Amino acid sequence: MKATGIVRRIDHLGRIVLPIELRRKMEIGTEETLEFFVEGETLLLKRYAPACTFCGGNKELKEYNGKRICAACLNELKTEESG
């Protein structure tokens, strides 16, 4: 991970502005959705891209107990369960 040297204060409503130079560099548009990730003391922001918990694929996703699963993995699970 690389430090950008950019520091921003969170306002009294808990908001933070993504600096234009970062949005340009990362090609983040104004209508995009970002997802928060936490690892220890680190907070990461990534472009929101729903993916299967098991294979990382994004085709025909379904949600179960807050986790996403694709049709292919779901079929594999069903097959294992019955076989």
Ligand SMILES: [Zn+2]
């Ligand atoms: Zn999958």
